[in-house]
Amino acid sequence: MIQVEFLGPIGHSDMQVEASSLEQLSTILKQNPIIAPWLDKSAVAINDEMVFRVDTLLKDGDRVSILPPVCGG
Amino acid sequence: MEIYEGSLDVKMIFGKWLDEQSHSNYGAFIPFVGTIRDEDDIDGLSFDIYEPILQKWFDGWVAKAKTQGAIVKMAHSRGDVAIHTSSYISAVFSPKRRIALELIDEFVEDFKANAPIWKYDLKNGKRIYAQERSTPMIGSGLLG
Numbered sequence: 001m002i003q004v005e006f007l008g009p010i011g012h013s014d015m016q017v018e019a020s021s022l023e024q025l026s027t028i029l030k031q032n033p034i035i036a037p038w039l040d041k042s043a044v045a046i047n048d049e050m051v052f053r054v055d056t057l058l059k060d061g062d063r064v065s066i067l068p069p070v071c072g073g
Numbered sequence: 074m075e076i077y078e079g080s081l082d083v084k085m086i087f088g089k090w091l092d093e094q095s096h097s098n099y100g101a102f103i104p105f106v107g108t109i110r111d112e113d114d115i116d117g118l119s120f121d122i123y124e125p126i127l128q129k130w131f132d133g134w135v136a137k138a139k140t141q142g143a144i145v146k147m148a149h150s151r152g153d154v155a156i157h158t159s160s161y162i163s164a165v166f167s168p169k170r171r172i173a174l175e176l177i178d179e180f181v182e183d184f185k186a187n188a189p190i191w192k193y194d195l196k197n198g199k200r201i202y203a204q205e206r207s208t209p210m211i212g213s214g215l216l217g
Contacts, residue, residue: 008121008191009202026216040217043210048125052212066216067123069207072149072190073107073161073181 002062004029010038010068022056025064035066043067074131075148076122080158086148087162094144094166101170103177107161109154116195117155118203123189130188134180143167145180149188153195187211 002019006012012034019025022044029035044051045065046058058064075086083106091102109118131147138145147163154160163181167173187210192203 007123007189009193009204022216029216040214041209042216043213044215045126048129050126050210050212052215054215065123065126067126067189067210067213068191069204069209069213070186070188070190071192071203071207072120072184072188073192 001060002058002064004064004066006035006038006066008068008070010035010042010066019058021058022051022054022064025058026054029066038066038068041069074128074146076124076151077148078152079150080154081148081150081160081162083159083162087164090146090164090166097166099144099166099168101167101173102164103167103170103173104164105162105177105181106159108159109156111156113194114196115156117153117158118160119153119193119195119200120149120151120160121191121193122149122151126189134183138165138167138176138180141167141172141176143172143176145176147184149190 001016004015004017017025017028019028029039045067047063087104134145144166145163150160165173165176186208193200194203
């Protein structure tokens with residue numbers, strides 16, 4: 001089981017998901033009508049490290065963060 | 074890196090940074106102050122911050138500056154910030170001015186594009202995500 005958190009304006013509570021890779025997680029999240037529109041413009045971190053490959057594997061207990069477009073300052 | 078609730082006390086923070094470096098022998102100190110303008114009928118801005126990744130992003134800049142003999146500083150607000158006050162300040166100290174001038178430009182631009190901070194307009198009692206002014210971070214779209 002992994003935990004997925006949705007940062008900033010996405011406005012969705014954390015989810016517990018069974019997924020062994022980001023590809024699998026993508027398939028699951030695309031089924032959620034609130035989350036799906038954010039996916040093509042959001043970055044991803046696993047355990048607070050940014051990741052850049054969709055074939056990245058997930059392990060039990062990982063925490064995945066979804067980071068929508070930013071605007072500091 | 075410093076996070077404050079609400080508006081920044083710019084003079085206090087710059088004063089503290091200058092005091093900290095008063096004997097460090099840096100020849101240049103280049104500050105940047107971001108002030109919230111009165112526009113589009115907003116009462117102010119509001120910010121969410123994801124601090125663990127912001128800290129890593131900032132640590133990367135500390136390391137980059139160090140290779141040039143410089144240091145970077147930043148402070149940012151969390152929560153609501155009124156117009157005509159500041160939500161973001163940063164600064165570079167370096168031995169000579171050219172490095173500091175170049176670093177502050179790169180640092181502030183990268184901050185706008187990749188620091189995990191989300192901005193909202195405060196308008197008519199509502200908190201509205203500033204979607205059109207926001208930028209997808211490097212690597213976005215991985216799950217899309």
